Amino acid sequence: MRLATVDYASIVPDLMAQLASPGLLLVVRDERRPANVMTIGWALFGRVWSRPICTVLVRPSRYTFDLINRAVAFTVNRMPEGFERAVNRCGTVSGRDVDKIAEHGWTVARGETVDAPYLAEAALHLECRVVLTGEVTDRLDAELLANCYPRGDLHTVYYGLVTGVFRHEP
Numbered sequence: 001m002r003l004a005t006v007d008y009a010s011i012v013p014d015l016m017a018q019l020a021s022p023g024l025l026l027v028v029r030d031e032r033r034p035a036n037v038m039t040i041g042w043a044l045f046g047r048v049w050s051r052p053i054c055t056v057l058v059r060p061s062r063y064t065f066d067l068i069n070r071a072v073a074f075t076v077n078r079m080p081e082g083f084e085r086a087v088n089r090c091g092t093v094s095g096r097d098v099d100k101i102a103e104h105g106w107t108v109a110r111g112e113t114v115d116a117p118y119l120a121e122a123a124l125h126l127e128c129r130v131v132l133t134g135e136v137t138d139r140l141d142a143e144l145l146a147n148c149y150p151r152g153d154l155h156t157v158y159y160g161l162v163t164g165v166f167r168h169e170p
């Protein structure tokens with residue numbers, strides 16, 4: 001597998017479409033195994049502080065939450081066609097109970113620009129260094145708060161400086 005550098009802005013429409021279905025895979029380092037992987041459907045792709053930024057939202061109940069809080073970086077992985085069931089699975093079971101990487105027989109590689117793992121099987125991945133962490137609070141619009149957080153578990157928001165975007169080529 002060869003990595004080819006890709007322009008961030010050019011792949012945002014595709015990432016947006018994937019967020020809607022089936023989701024993207026957030027991969028972070030896990031001391032117990034090479035990595036943990038979690039499906040995400042909510043994220044922001046843009047430009048802030050004159051830099052390319054990718055922002056992901058993780059609820060405190062996720063195993064990923066424990067891991068990302070100890071990490072300096074994360075990767076966002078866009079899986080190829082045919083991985084839809086696997087992406088869904090990674091969004092329905094927790095790394096507390098299941099080694100999702102081993103279950104799927106995936107290969108973990110170390111980022112080119114950050115100390116964070118990515119999936120060799122991905123079609124493309126973003127490498128992101130955490131530059132700011134924030135929280136969704138009850139100052140959120142009342143309708144969104146009621147609909148998205150009926151049981152609390154308000155997301156923590158991780159702003160990642162995009163240090164590299166890589167397409168995986170055979």
Ligand SMILES: Cc1cc2nc3c(=O)[nH]c(=O)nc-3n(C[C@H](O)[C@H](O)[C@H](O)COP(=O)(O)O)c2cc1C
Binds near residue numbers: 023040088094
């Ligand atoms: C399509 C889809 C999108 C999801 N998006 C998010 C998200 O953006 N943030 C989040 O905290 N959980 C999200 N989830 C739920 C987590 O992926 C799920 O709870 C997962 O099992 C957590 O894994 P972990 O405990 O190993 O971290 C999503 C689930 C699915 C199926």
